[in-house]
Amino acid sequence: MSFEDYRGTWVFLEVKEGKIAQVSLELLGAGRELADKRGDQLGGILIGEGVKELATDAFTYGADVVYVYDDPIFKHYRTEPFMEALMHCTNKYKPEVILYGATSKGKDLASAVATDLPTGLTADTTLLDIEEDTGLLLASRPAFGGNIMATILCKKYRPQMATVRPKVMKALEPEPGRKGEIVEESLSLKEEDVRTKVLEIVLDTQKRVRIDEADIVVAGGKGLGSQEGFELIHQLAKVLGGAVGASRDVVESGWIDHHHQVGQTGVTVTPKIYFAIGISGSIQHLVGMQNSGLIIAINHDPDAPIFQASHYGIVGDAFEIVPLLIKEFENVLGLGDVSHVGKV
Amino acid sequence: MLHIVACIKQVPDTKVIKMNPKTNTMDRASAPAILNPYDAHAVEEAVRIKKRYGGTVSVLTMGPPPAVKAIRKCIEIGADEGYMISDKRFAGADTLATSYALTKALDKIGKQKPIDLIVCGKMTIDGDTGQVGPGIARRLDIPPLTSVKEVKEVNKQDGYAIVHRKLEDGYEVVRSSLPCLFAVEKDINEVPYSPLPNMIKAAQYKPQIWAVNDLEDVDVKQLGLKGSPTIVAKVWPPEKPQGGEMIEGSAEDQARKVVNIVMEKKELFRERGGVS
Numbered sequence: 001m002s003f004e005d006y007r008g009t010w011v012f013l014e015v016k017e018g019k020i021a022q023v024s025l026e027l028l029g030a031g032r033e034l035a036d037k038r039g040d041q042l043g044g045i046l047i048g049e050g051v052k053e054l055a056t057d058a059f060t061y062g063a064d065v066v067y068v069y070d071d072p073i074f075k076h077y078r079t080e081p082f083m084e085a086l087m088h089c090t091n092k093y094k095p096e097v098i099l100y101g102a103t104s105k106g107k108d109l110a111s112a113v114a115t116d117l118p119t120g121l122t123a124d125t126t127l128l129d130i131e132e133d134t135g136l137l138l139a140s141r142p143a144f145g146g147n148i149m150a151t152i153l154c155k156k157y158r159p160q161m162a163t164v165r166p167k168v169m170k171a172l173e174p175e176p177g178r179k180g181e182i183v184e185e186s187l188s189l190k191e192e193d194v195r196t197k198v199l200e201i202v203l204d205t206q207k208r209v210r211i212d213e214a215d216i217v218v219a220g221g222k223g224l225g226s227q228e229g230f231e232l233i234h235q236l237a238k239v240l241g242g243a244v245g246a247s248r249d250v251v252e253s254g255w256i257d258h259h260h261q262v263g264q265t266g267v268t269v270t271p272k273i274y275f276a277i278g279i280s281g282s283i284q285h286l287v288g289m290q291n292s293g294l295i296i297a298i299n300h301d302p303d304a305p306i307f308q309a310s311h312y313g314i315v316g317d318a319f320e321i322v323p324l325l326i327k328e329f330e331n332v333l334g335l336g337d338v339s340h341v342g343k344v
Numbered sequence: 345m346l347h348i349v350a351c352i353k354q355v356p357d358t359k360v361i362k363m364n365p366k367t368n369t370m371d372r373a374s375a376p377a378i379l380n381p382y383d384a385h386a387v388e389e390a391v392r393i394k395k396r397y398g399g400t401v402s403v404l405t406m407g408p409p410p411a412v413k414a415i416r417k418c419i420e421i422g423a424d425e426g427y428m429i430s431d432k433r434f435a436g437a438d439t440l441a442t443s444y445a446l447t448k449a450l451d452k453i454g455k456q457k458p459i460d461l462i463v464c465g466k467m468t469i470d471g472d473t474g475q476v477g478p479g480i481a482r483r484l485d486i487p488p489l490t491s492v493k494e495v496k497e498v499n500k501q502d503g504y505a506i507v508h509r510k511l512e513d514g515y516e517v518v519r520s521s522l523p524c525l526f527a528v529e530k531d532i533n534e535v536p537y538s539p540l541p542n543m544i545k546a547a548q549y550k551p552q553i554w555a556v557n558d559l560e561d562v563d564v565k566q567l568g569l570k571g572s573p574t575i576v577a578k579v580w581p582p583e584k585p586q587g588g589e590m591i592e593g594s595a596e597d598q599a600r601k602v603v604n605i606v607m608e609k610k611e612l613f614r615e616r617g618g619v620s
């Protein structure tokens with residue numbers, strides 16, 4: 001394997017609801033930096049049915065070239081056809097680095113591609129850098145439930161691949177009108193040869209709060225005492241136009257659904273403001289929220305570990321402080337109809 | 345009759361693990377070794393499929409000798425047979441080398457009794473990459489089905505399975521040919537307390553243990569550290585948040601101060617007031 005043949009950074013452009021997924025836009029931002037450091041191009045790989053137009057968005061967010069596989073066989077994500085497309089493109093154009101969102105699709109695809117190439121794959125990366133002269137990717141990730149960080153290298157194989165967690169990299173400011181090159185590719189895959197069929201897609205029609213997309217998250221813990229006590233969290237979230245988060249113990253007590261759970265076995269959130277109210281701050285909770293912009297904790301125990309992880313702390317009783325907060329915020333923000341900030 | 349193999353791993357309990365502050369390494373001795381919690385769900389699901397359609401559940405692990413304990417735990421859950429591959433030459437394997445070694449063991453198990461279905465956990469709580477399951481499937485050239493949250497049907501006669509795969513905003517119903525591999529979500533089932541007869545069987549159970557030389561067609565260059573493209577170059581404790589400012593004063597003062605801090609970020613409220 002001659003490393004000189006491998007040039008450029010690529011991002012697998014995941015398509016979600018007819019658009020390029022937010023995580024892929026973030027990766028274009030991160031990928032742009034890597035490509036610039038190496039003086040190389042930033043590529044995107046776009047696979048789907050009727051997706052060619054989306055290449056324009058990728059250029060707006062920093063891509064120089066987008067490889068497109070547009071075919072009905074790619075209507076739904078399935079490991080094998082998507083993997084075939086990636087293998088085809090990778091063998092033909094030889095990128096130095098490929099990044100995938102650490103989403104269920106991205107992780108599934110990257111693991112399959114890594115095995116077939118074969119090459120190394122760093123999982124759930126949260127920090128990325130590249131050695132300017134050698135092109136060695138420095139991919140760092142949490143492991144052991146967030147107890148340690150590790151830097152993973154792949155010295156002897158190319159391309160170097162990593163899945164990257166959503167919300168940890170920054171998308172570039174879009175530059176409308178920025179141009180790039182579209183390279184259309186195709187495969188001679190036949191539907192009969194694909195061993196999995198998507199029979200049906202059942203979308204959750206419930207309008208649910210996407211806490212991972214909210215700018216403000218108000219999260220409550222066992223300290224609220226009961227489901228009725230937890231109502232305070234809903235009220236504060238409503239005044240702020242934020243989303244409701246919860247610790248696992250709250251979810252297990254049945255006060256709220258699992259999709260509100262923040263943490264290792266719940267959702268990772270990175271809002272601009274995170275309120276942690278009556279939450280002790282276990283490591284499993286912290287790994288899910290510690291990258292929030294501004295963390296404000298309220299707990300009546302001055303030694304609660306959550307204070308170590310917060311920018312501002314109040315030692316006090318939630319039942320005293322939170323109603324005051326609600327009243328004060330209502331005063332400054334006005335009571336009118338609250339439209340939610342971030343997606344709901 | 346189905347032959348289902350669940351791949352399982354023994355892991356340190358990350359909840360109680362301690363870090364050595366001097367060397368920045370994990371004090372593995374501080375943490376009890378447990379069956380990876382996600383793998384308990386994988387074994388439970390395999391046992392449920394067996395109960396529905398009939399068959400055998402085998403479990404396979406790669407690990408050091410004490411990992412026998414994790415196999416015993418699976419026998420408690422209801423697995424019939426256990427296999428372990430254990431050899432210094434497997435040590436230090438990343439996911440690529442792990443899936444290679446496990447595939448060689450699966451080949452051997454499959455020769456004794458063809459495998460219809462492989463079940464893995466979503467991920468482990470130590471490496472937590474979630475990459476080993478899909479890796480095994482690719483190496484065996486069978487379809488990988490990750491994020492499985494419900495098994496609707498496994499039909500050996502007609503050679504297919506139907507599952508629900510979890511999506512970010514719902515689920516999809518997928519039909520796959522058999523054999524295939526499921527990587528299961530934790531909410532696929534609840535693992536109940538083990539029945540007494542299983543516990544008695546487990547206490548005495550001795551799995552088959554194979555070293556590298558017991559496996560066939562093994563390219564030793566693809567094993568362990570040598571066969572691993574990724575290397576852990578550096579390990580460090582995550583930056584400990586230092587803790588910020590404590591807000592003092594009466595409850596009213598505290599609340600007012602918080603409101604001021606938040607209002608400094610008032611761009612967050614730009615969409616209020618009907619602009620939407």
Ligand SMILES: Cc1cc2nc3c(=O)[nH]c(=O)nc-3n(C[C@H](O)[C@H](O)[C@H](O)COP(=O)(O)OP(=O)(O)OC[C@H]3O[C@@H](n4cnc5c(N)ncnc54)[C@H](O)[C@@H]3O)c2cc1C
Binds near residue numbers: 248279
């Ligand atoms: C494998 C594994 C995975 C896990 N995953 C997660 C996860 O994803 N997310 C998660 O959150 N947890 C997770 N946990 C659980 C975690 O270890 C903790 O048990 C949990 O986070 C504690 O929830 P809590 O902070 O709400 O409750 P507690 O630890 O009981 O804390 C309640 C806090 O409220 C304070 N309090 C009490 N009354 C008041 C009051 N009136 N006013 C103000 N403060 C008050 C108390 O001082 C205390 O600090 C996991 C555990 C394991 C083993």
Ligand SMILES: Cc1cc2nc3c(=O)[nH]c(=O)nc-3n(C[C@H](O)[C@H](O)[C@H](O)COP(=O)(O)OP(=O)(O)OC[C@H]3O[C@@H](n4cnc5c(N)ncnc54)[C@H](O)[C@@H]3O)c2cc1C
Binds near residue numbers: 150468475
């Ligand atoms: C700090 C640290 C970071 C690491 N980061 C990476 C990385 O980014 N990329 C990488 O390739 N490797 C990495 N590794 C190595 C990786 O943890 C090991 O390869 C490990 O043996 C398998 O990966 P996993 O534990 O993540 O398993 P997962 O892929 O998370 O496990 C998924 C499922 O595969 C099955 N399975 C996994 N291991 C076994 C086993 N030994 N026996 C039987 N079944 C099993 C189980 O069903 C399990 O639920 C890292 C190791 C450390 C210590």
